[in-house]
Amino acid sequence: MVSDRLLHSLLALFAALAAGLLLLVVGFIAQEALGLLQQLGVGAFLFHGEWQPYAGRFGLLPMLLTSLLLMLGAVAIATPLAVVGAACINFYLGRHSAILARRLVEIAAGIPSVVYGLWGLTLLVPLLAAIKQPGASLLAGMMVLALMILPTIVVVVDAGLRALPTHYRENAEALAIRRSGFVFAIALPAVRGSVITGATLAAARAIGETMVVMMVTGNLVQLPGSLFDPVRALTANIALEMAYAMDEHRSALYVSSLFLLLFAVALVLTNQLLLGWRGRHG
Amino acid sequence: MVEAATIAPPLGARSTLGIDTLVWGVGLALLALFGLLLAEMFAAGLPVLSLEFITGEASDAGRSGGISAVLVSTLWVVALAVGIALPLALGTALYISEYLGRGSTLYRLIHGSLDVLSAVPSVVFGLFGNAVFCELLGLGYSLAAGALTLVCMIVPVMVKASVDGLTAVPTELRAAGSALALSKPALIGHIVLPAALPGVASGVLLGVARALAETAALLFTSGYVLRMPDSPLDSGRTLSIHIYDLAMNVAGGDRFAYGSATVLVILLLMINGAIALVSSYAHRRTTDS
Numbered sequence: 001m002v003s004d005r006l007l008h009s010l011l012a013l014f015a016a017l018a019a020g021l022l023l024l025v026v027g028f029i030a031q032e033a034l035g036l037l038q039q040l041g042v043g044a045f046l047f048h049g050e051w052q053p054y055a056g057r058f059g060l061l062p063m064l065l066t067s068l069l070l071m072l073g074a075v076a077i078a079t080p081l082a083v084v085g086a087a088c089i090n091f092y093l094g095r096h097s098a099i100l101a102r103r104l105v106e107i108a109a110g111i112p113s114v115v116y117g118l119w120g121l122t123l124l125v126p127l128l129a130a131i132k133q134p135g136a137s138l139l140a141g142m143m144v145l146a147l148m149i150l151p152t153i154v155v156v157v158d159a160g161l162r163a164l165p166t167h168y169r170e171n172a173e174a175l176a177i178r179r180s181g182f183v184f185a186i187a188l189p190a191v192r193g194s195v196i197t198g199a200t201l202a203a204a205r206a207i208g209e210t211m212v213v214m215m216v217t218g219n220l221v222q223l224p225g226s227l228f229d230p231v232r233a234l235t236a237n238i239a240l241e242m243a244y245a246m247d248e249h250r251s252a253l254y255v256s257s258l259f260l261l262l263f264a265v266a267l268v269l270t271n272q273l274l275l276g277w278r279g280r281h282g
Numbered sequence: 283m284v285e286a287a288t289i290a291p292p293l294g295a296r297s298t299l300g301i302d303t304l305v306w307g308v309g310l311a312l313l314a315l316f317g318l319l320l321a322e323m324f325a326a327g328l329p330v331l332s333l334e335f336i337t338g339e340a341s342d343a344g345r346s347g348g349i350s351a352v353l354v355s356t357l358w359v360v361a362l363a364v365g366i367a368l369p370l371a372l373g374t375a376l377y378i379s380e381y382l383g384r385g386s387t388l389y390r391l392i393h394g395s396l397d398v399l400s401a402v403p404s405v406v407f408g409l410f411g412n413a414v415f416c417e418l419l420g421l422g423y424s425l426a427a428g429a430l431t432l433v434c435m436i437v438p439v440m441v442k443a444s445v446d447g448l449t450a451v452p453t454e455l456r457a458a459g460s461a462l463a464l465s466k467p468a469l470i471g472h473i474v475l476p477a478a479l480p481g482v483a484s485g486v487l488l489g490v491a492r493a494l495a496e497t498a499a500l501l502f503t504s505g506y507v508l509r510m511p512d513s514p515l516d517s518g519r520t521l522s523i524h525i526y527d528l529a530m531n532v533a534g535g536d537r538f539a540y541g542s543a544t545v546l547v548i549l550l551l552m553i554n555g556a557i558a559l560v561s562s563y564a565h566r567r568t569t570d571s
Contacts, residue, residue, distance in 0.1 A: 002467045003465075003467070004465055004466045004467055007466065007467045007470070008381060008466075010373065011373045011374075011376050011377035011380075011381065012377055012381070013373075014369070014370055014372075014373025014374050014377060015373065015374040015377040015378065015392055017370060017374075018370055018371065018373075018374040018392070018395075018396065018437050018441060019374075019391065019392040019395040019396065020395075021395075021399055021434050021437060022395045022396075022398055022399045022402075023395075024410075024414075024434075025399070025402060025406070025407065025410045025434060028410050028413050028414055029406060029409060029410055029413075031413075032409070032413050081308055081312060084304070084305055084308040084309065085308060085309050085312045085313075087305055087309075088305050088306065088308065088309025088310070089309065092302075092305055092306060092309060093309070101309075101313055104313055104316055104317065105316070106554070107316075107320070107551065107554065108316045108320075110491060110495070110550055110554060111495075111547060111550070112494070112495035112496075112497065112522050112546060112550070113495070113497065114495075114497045114522045114523075114525050114526050114543075115323070115525065115543050115546070115547065117526070117529070118323075118525055118529050118539055118540070118543055119319055119322075119323070121529050121530070122529070122536055122539075122540075123319075123322065147315075150312070151316070154312075178298050179298075179302070180298040180301040180302050180305070181298065183305070184301065204401050204403075207403070208402075208403025208404065208405065208406070209403075210403070210404065210405040210497070210498035211497050211498055211522075211526060214530075215526070215529065215530060235403065235405045235498070238405050238408075238409065239405055239408075239498055239501055239502075242408070242409070242412070242501070242502045243501075243502060253409065254409055254413075257403075257405065257406045257409045260403050260405070260406055261402055261403065261406045264401050264402060264403050265398050265401055265402070267401070268397065268398060268401035269398070272397070
């Protein structure tokens with residue numbers, strides 16, 4: 001039989017390895033990025049608009065703004081719909097239809113992003129193209145991303161609503177408060193922590209998403225003038241150019257992934273701090 | 283609720299009919315939308331499925347023939363990733379739950395690190411994998427490099443599920459083990475692990491699902507060669523990359539893109555079903571005892 005000490009050290013080793021993965025990832029990305037970052041300075045990436053890798057110009061501004069717009073648009077579309085959807089499942093649908101609806105939402109949340117991209121590319125883009133060419137656009141990206149993150153927000157808010165104490169509802173019934181009044185004045189405000197968590201997780205997913213934006217936004221590097229303009233997101237740029245990028249160009253892609261990494265991590269940490277703060281202060 | 287409203291007419295004169303209609307409208311529209319999208323996928327994809335499609339060799343850049351090479355590549359990547367991640371995740375979960383106190387700094391550190399890791403965008407993992415596994419370890423574009431990249435992505439979810447399984451083990455079982463003066467390794471091996479098996483199994487299934495769904499991290503680690511791999515050191519494309527390539531880069535590839543998407547979603551639904559079975563089994567077992 002293995003001795004306790006041996007097992008303890010073995011498991012500690014595994015845990016150290018698992019916890020160290022994050023450091024490894026951040027470390028290697030930074031190592032590939034830092035040389036060029038130091039050489040050109042952060043400003044050359046963040047505040048310049050020209051992306052001409054062969055001329056040594058690595059302005060990420062248009063793609064950075066595109067990524068932010070895509071994220072904000074998707075979260076703005078998806079969050080209210082998801083919150084109302086979760087309320088509908090909890091307080092409007094009957095017991096059995098609610099179970100069915102939850103299964104459908106879980107299935108939708110588990111569908112790979114490449115399938116959402118396929119839907120967007122074959123169903124939504126032609127529809128938008130009929131309104132205004134070329135169809136593959138900022139708006140298409142926002143809409144498909146919204147669709148992709150919506151189930152995740154519903155799942156989180158739904159879990160919050162189900163965890164509400166039953167006496168909330170009993171008291172509301174005793175006061176003859178209508179269902180809609182209970183939902184919007186009592187239940188939803190009580191789960192705003194879940195709404196924030198759901199929206200933040202969704203935002204992190206949206207800004208990090210590659211396949212959907214690559215498939216439906218047209219991938220043209222430019223500052224979007226309108227919702228119908230084709231654009232290229234930071235993630236899509238990495239995926240599109242990584243296959244042939246060399247030297248400085250390759251390093252520039254690592255720099256952009258470092259920005260992505262920091263942004264997504266900051267989002268999640270902010271959310272945890274908010275939750276921790278709320279947990280302590282009510 | 284309904285009874286209450288009929289017994290006592292609610293205060294406030296304005297009708298809430300508008301709000302109720304809005305909630306019903308949004309809720310049902312959303313459910314209908316997802317239902318329709320799935321129906322659309324199956325309608326386009328199911329007619330493509332056949333024995334020839336599953337077992338045949340791809341020809342004409344994937345527009346015709348089958349996806350056997352894609353399925354074999356997917357199997358390699360997923361099996362390797364989950365096989366390597368399992369001991370790592372299980373070991374970590376055992377260390378966290380059996381050796382560390384819940385409030386300890388180390389516990390929070392490991393947990394926090396895994397939480398942040400799960401927030402890292404997949405394309406970033408792809409770049410990491412390319413730099414470390416393809417270049418530094420010299421694996422090149424290969425199924426093994428893709429699998430190792432996926433290991434980093436699925437460890438957090440597998441640790442979380444395993445820890446949940448371990449904490450669900452009834453304290454009486456541990457107490458009984460300690461009363462028999464079992465050593466810690468014996469306690470873990472004979473009592474805790476068998477009891478936590480459903481949680482560990484859920485973790486494995488979740489890991490498989492995550493690995494199956496991943497695309498961006500594999501684009502420049504396992505590559506997209508559409509050939510039957512001879513070994514995990516060959517490059518190969520998984521189902522999700524096949525869907526992307528057919529939809530984006532192959533004119534007239536939509537039909538087979540939907541066929542492949544249908545296969546992928548059916549696989550994921552089977553995994554979902556298996557997770558539900560495992561957890562209902564675990565629930566029955568704890569409520570019976």
